Amino acid sequence: MIRQFVASIAVLAAAVLAWLFFAPGAPQVLSNAGIVLPFGPQAQADASPAPQSGGQGPRPGGQTQGGPGGGRPGGFAPRTTNVITTGVTLVRINDTLAAIGEGTPVRSVTVAANSGGELTEVLVRPGQVVETGATIARFDAAAEQIEYDRAQLALEDARATFTRTQGLASTNVVAGTALTAAQLSAANAELALRNAEMALSRRTIESPISGKVGLIRVTPGNYVPAQTTVTSIDDTSSILIDFWVPERYAAQIEPGMAVSVNAIALPGQTFTGDISAIDTRIDPASRTLQVQAEIPNPENRLRAGMSFTVSLAFPGETYPAVNPLAILWSAEGSYVWKYLDGKATRVMAEIIQRNSDGVLVRADLKPGDAIITEGILQLSEGASVTLLEGPDGTGTPVAAN
Numbered sequence: 001m002i003r004q005f006v007a008s009i010a011v012l013a014a015a016v017l018a019w020l021f022f023a024p025g026a027p028q029v030l031s032n033a034g035i036v037l038p039f040g041p042q043a044q045a046d047a048s049p050a051p052q053s054g055g056q057g058p059r060p061g062g063q064t065q066g067g068p069g070g071g072r073p074g075g076f077a078p079r080t081t082n083v084i085t086t087g088v089t090l091v092r093i094n095d096t097l098a099a100i101g102e103g104t105p106v107r108s109v110t111v112a113a114n115s116g117g118e119l120t121e122v123l124v125r126p127g128q129v130v131e132t133g134a135t136i137a138r139f140d141a142a143a144e145q146i147e148y149d150r151a152q153l154a155l156e157d158a159r160a161t162f163t164r165t166q167g168l169a170s171t172n173v174v175a176g177t178a179l180t181a182a183q184l185s186a187a188n189a190e191l192a193l194r195n196a197e198m199a200l201s202r203r204t205i206e207s208p209i210s211g212k213v214g215l216i217r218v219t220p221g222n223y224v225p226a227q228t229t230v231t232s233i234d235d236t237s238s239i240l241i242d243f244w245v246p247e248r249y250a251a252q253i254e255p256g257m258a259v260s261v262n263a264i265a266l267p268g269q270t271f272t273g274d275i276s277a278i279d280t281r282i283d284p285a286s287r288t289l290q291v292q293a294e295i296p297n298p299e300n301r302l303r304a305g306m307s308f309t310v311s312l313a314f315p316g317e318t319y320p321a322v323n324p325l326a327i328l329w330s331a332e333g334s335y336v337w338k339y340l341d342g343k344a345t346r347v348m349a350e351i352i353q354r355n356s357d358g359v360l361v362r363a364d365l366k367p368g369d370a371i372i373t374e375g376i377l378q379l380s381e382g383a384s385v386t387l388l389e390g391p392d393g394t395g396t397p398v399a400a401n
Contacts, residue, residue, distance in 0.1 A: 081383065083375035085339045085390030086323045088365045093353060095316025101243030101261070103306045106294065107209050107235035111136055113218075114202040116226040124213045130233065134207045137218070137230055141203035144196070151189070151196040158182075158189035211235035212300075239295045239302045240276065243310045244288040252314055253278060259293045261308040271295050271302065320365040321358035322349065325373045336363070337379050339370040340393055342386075344379040369393055 113119075117139040124136055165182035169175075207213075214232035218224050241261060245253060257275045273295035282289050293310065295302065326336045327349070334351055337344045349363035365371075370393035372379065379385070387398050 081344075081375050081378045081385045082388050083337075083339065083344070083372045083379075083385045084388055085370040085392070086326070086373050087391040088367055088369040088371055089321045089358070090318050090367050091321040091355070091358065091360055092316045092318045093360065095314050097245060097249060097312045097314065099243040099245055099310045099312075101241040101293070101308045101310045103239045103241050103263075103295075103302060103304055103308060105211070105234035105236050105304045106238040106240055107211065108232065108304070109208050109211075110232050111205060111207070111230045113139070113205065113224050113226055113228045113230060115139070115199075116224060116228075117141075117203065119218055119220050119222055119224045121220050122216055122218070122230075124216075124231070126213055126215050126231075128213045129211070130207045130213060131210045132207060136205040136207055136213075137220075138205070139203040139224070141200055144200040144203055148193070148196040148200045151193040155186070155189040155193045158186040162186040205230055207233055209233055209235055234304055236297055236300055236302065236304060238273075239297050239304065239306075241273075241293045241295060241308050241310060242290060243293070243308075244283075244286070244290055245312075247282055247287045247289065249312075249314070250282060250289045253289070253291060253312070257312060259295075260311045261293070261295055262311075263302060264307050264309070265303075266301065269301075271297075319352050319360040320349075320363055320367075320369075321355070321360050322365070322371050323373045324354070324359050326371045326376065327351070327359055328376060334361070336361075336365075337372040337376050338365070338393070339372050339385065339387060339390075342384060344372060344381070344383045344385050346381050368395055 122137045162182040165179050169179040211233040217229050276294040277292040279290040335348045349361035352360040370391045
């Protein structure tokens with residue numbers, strides 16, 4: 001018990017002495033209370049010789065001007081903190097958008113049989129490039145050819161009858177009603193010929209566009225029902241790439257914007273094009289906007305169905321970047337200490353984005369401003385600091401001794 005009591009007294013005495021010597025204004029507090037100690041800064045001040053004529057007289061509370069401590073109450077000099085700074089840089093973000101897209105031909109058609117029948121021949125092969133109107137395949141057309149020939153003969157006979165009737169009508173040999181009937185018969189015969197011609201033409205399948213022929217889905221000699229797919233034809237002179245962008249870019253994307261793409265199947269090769277179409281709606285589920293880019297493909301190195309990495313460039317946003325060690329927090333939010341003319345100044349800094357090499361902030365900072373990164377825990381607004389290393393805010397670096 002005695003040892004514990006003695007230890008408590010020793011700790012209490014040490015605390016009092018520490019308060020007396022290190023707490024600013026402690027001797028003044030004792031002096032105001034009428035307590036004068038025989039030691040310490042107050043006793044030294046009382047024992048000092050009287051000032052000479054012309055010197056400075058005693059200050060209220062027993063303090064003297066110009067003594068140790070530079071006039072600060074209690075006789076202690078203000079503490080100067082040693083600091084290290086780093087410069088502010090500007091970083092641009094949101095200036096590039098990368099997305100994944102899938103390529104499709106600029107034009108593509110599926111060639112199907114207009115009517116059923118026996119397929120007699122296929123005149124193209126897969127991969128062949130054909131022009132518009134080129135014959136792809138033919139069906140057996142014997143019956144259709146007979147109908148066409150019959151309709152042609154009927155038209156010739158109807159026209160001859162109409163010509164004779166016109167001659168007789170001019171001499172009033174036949175009535176006008178006979179002329180009208182002959183004219184109607186000739187017109188019907190012409191329609192019948194056109195119908196037979198159309199049926200005959202449907203026995204031949206022609207390419208509706210220029211492009212490359214795909215796989216042949218039917219075999220000659222088989223009966224092919226109507227609407228059966230025969231092959232496909234893709235125009236790959238340009239490739240359309242469909243990709244999706246986040247909603248926040250919707251207002252910045254416009255038709256005609258330049259894009260660059262890289263095909264996963266062709267590493268190291270970059271292709272350029274522009275935006276050809278933009279969807280009118282944002283997908284409510286994914287909050288993305290569908291965009292279509294057209295990439296010229298004169299050498300046919302790109303194929304439909306390839307996957308692409310699409311890159312778009314934007315003006316972006318520029319923010320000051322500071323060292324992550326400089327960020328501190330208060331009740332008002334995040335802030336940093338700026339070194340200016342030998343003093344520390346607090347600057348509020350809203351964090352925008354954290355990167356591996358810095359923190360982007362929204363703050364009143366300029367490139368080159370000196371931000372304190374070491375010694376920040378001892379700082380207060382307007383405190384004097386000593387710069388040990390780093391820029392001083394004027395572009396002049398200070399090297400450590």
